[in-house]
Amino acid sequence: MFKQFFEPESSTYTYLLGCDKTRLAVLIDPVASEVDTYIAELESTGCKLVYTMETHVHADHVTGADLLRQRLGSKSVVHRDAGAMCADLLVTDGVHLIVGTLDIEVRHTPGHTNGCVSYVCGDKVFTGDALLIDGCGRTDFQMGNAGQLYDSIHQKIFTLPDDTKVYPGHDYHGRLHSTVGQERLHNQRLGRGRSREDFIALMSELKLSYPGKIDIALPANQACGRLS
Template sequence: MIFRQLFEADTSTYTYLIACERTREAALIDPVLSEMDQYLAVLKELDLKLAYTLETHVHADHITASGKLREVLGSRSVVHRDGGAQCADILVDDGDTLSVGDLQIEVRHTPGHTNGCVSYVMADRVFTGDALLIGGCGRTDFQQGDPGKLYDNIHGKLFSLPPETLVYPGHDYQGNTVSTIGREMAENPRLGGGKQRDEFIQLMTNLNMAYPRHIDRALPANQACGNVNS
């Protein structure tokens, strides 16, 4: 497998490139519109054909590049059916699978941050978007957030993965790049170390975080697959 972890500094967003070495088919997970030139350059450098853009959810902090990549390269955009982006080419649900050449990707529906959150599971790794972060998790106070639902899905659908499974999140604000399921189960301050559901709900309910600074522009654009004029 070809793998690259790319970073957009303004919103501390990770985008992931995965590709099949044999077929040269590729997918980008959570691409950011401002980074289009970087994606096109990497795909050209590695001689890859972009088959899919995979969204972990409809984002409130950046505008997706999925629509522009579809326009330029003919890739197909993938969003969960509850995400609110009917413009996507493929609306997935829990348990669906996608093939990128010889690579298999399982969709796990992990709502709680938003209704349409998914995690993408591969043989040795999981891309968790904003559901499970390294030492944290996504906020639950807007965009259909539900702390109880997030707790249940992280414990039921992510912490049930093998402990050595690599965790690649949608964001990190401290320079971390990768964790493991076992480490997050043991050490995550919000969710690990035996943290009980009611404790988690109380914690998340009292975070009192600032209003997302890009949400008023990003959310409607992402519901239109990155069309900033919508």
């Protein structure tokens, strides 16, 4: 079972993965404002939510992890370096989460933030804000590091098979997914054989605006979505 949700204000994708046999499910990067939508989908498919899995501590929206934990008893998952010690499960690189017949591998992909992870499940990789479609996450705050992001993507994502489907944390142009092969060859920031040095220089020259919700989102997400 697989479903992709879209929250338009922050252009965020959330992903539901479920085991057809056991009806156990996970949500990757849930948004607080969309919790009722997720619960309706879980109820309609007869699924029990086991985990909410964050790719990182978000600066542009508030996670739904705490609300879902309160309402459904799900457990929140973040990387141990994410700065959200409130999580029920702090994971590290190489950990496998088994949910029914699903095997979800955690790959630490820091650089956008130091606690970023990508989740690999079968022929899919959920890259959060590390690797976007034809782009990547910014590296100028939350302990971002352009060289580290370059290494993460090349070592942990671009080493996957070419036909692995890439599902990012955001897209601002209506695109749903890409593939590892497509991004390795054609990504404007990281593909086309771009060197590590050129990537670092490119990222240092970006003039990006301050995230509008960061002052609300970061403290809330470091508390697993609690606003007070």
